[in-house]
Amino acid sequence: SQQGEEDPQALSIQEGENATMNCSYKTSINNLQWYRQNSGRGLVHLILIRSNEREKHSGRLRVTLDTSKKSSSLLITASRAADTASYFCATRGGYFGNEKLTFGTGTRLTIIP
């Protein structure tokens, strides 16, 4: 079963605008990761944030993590047409040896040129 949910399920914005998507999860985690999936390149890792971190940046991406609320957000600034894809958060469990990722339901992002 899916670990959690993402919202919105779908988002359409104009090129150049910022896109924010949210993720909620249910159990304790070691880290939370965001992945992008499109038909051309498959599922690609974007960024990882550890459970003891609150915010992380990578290029035009900003991720926040609130473990008390079991939620995370991904902000993409200055969006481009190439950012059109589905975005998934994925959590890695908090106990030793548990490497599997549990994915959310995803947000479909469409950037309108």
Next chain:
Amino acid sequence: GAGVSQSPRYKVAKRGQDVALRCDPISGHVSLFWYQQALGQGPEFLTYFQNEAQLDKSGLPSDRFFAERPEGSVSTLKIQRTQQEDSAVYLCASSLGWGTEFSEQYFGPGTRLTVT
């Protein structure tokens, strides 16, 4: 460098047939994962290996699903007596190991299985 490869990319099977899906991970990656992705959903964990040891198979939906990685490199996911509900994209991923710094998983392009 070479990424994770999977074959075949597409497979059509008649209900009741057995299928075998292959995954070649990135060379040197210790951990290998299989996920199932239904249309419009996120990937769901099936099983994972550390080298040749299958450490977690809790996500395999039934005993018709079997995975192996006998030499700690290439892996095969086998589905016996396929059913229509098995239709999905099967994703393979690999990672360097189990530390947090190695958590990033590299995914293959997937095998789209259609059971008719």
